[in-house]
Amino acid sequence: MSATTASVIDLHSRTLDLRLAQEDRAEDVGRLAADDRLTCHVRGRWIHQCVSSSVHVNPVTRHRWCRDCKTELSVAVDELTLTVRITCPRCGDGHSAATNSLVRACNASLSQAVRRAA
Template identity: 50%
Template sequence: MSTLLETSRRDPYAEVRDVALAAVLTREDAAEETGLNPLERITCRIHRRWLHHCVHSRTHVIPVTGHRWCRACECAADISVDELTGTVAVRCTRCRRIPEGPATRQLIRCCRASLAAAQDSHV
């Protein structure tokens, strides 16, 4: 009889109800092993969700890279994702400006891709 620990080693996403999400999580985990930049994921291995569903978490603030971070104010930036319109917006919590740079552009691009993949999985 297999234990829960043995089951999670075989399939860490067995408890994820969204089959398409579980498949993408698994695929991105494998891709990371062969060079995928973890910041290019459209899923989140920590929260086991589509990126756009959890990107607002403080876990996704990375000052070193500038992800959800305003370098000018040295504080976290808010991110909002409108699933209806597909709009992704990042704003500094202090100065209310959009943090400039490749990390913000990458985050917006990955959230949009996450939105599209999640919508495709529910069609």
């Protein structure tokens, strides 16, 4: 690995670590809702990188959950086209305010990660 590659990776990691710490503090003092985070405090990653984890499924709030089908929603994140899709594998829908919020957070997270890596 070249010195340039190592420093780009280190910068990317520092940017993520800084964002995680900032969001943790903001959430702790009530300035940031958990739904608006661009990072995942559980896995220490950008939200678009781990949103497909079962940690992010919540039938009560409807995060990654289709109420009609009682099914976990599927996630597709395409880092080349910078698109995020969350849909129900049964009915093809699954939209809710929580899903929309999660898609917005993933899009913003993806944008931050790509911008920082460039």
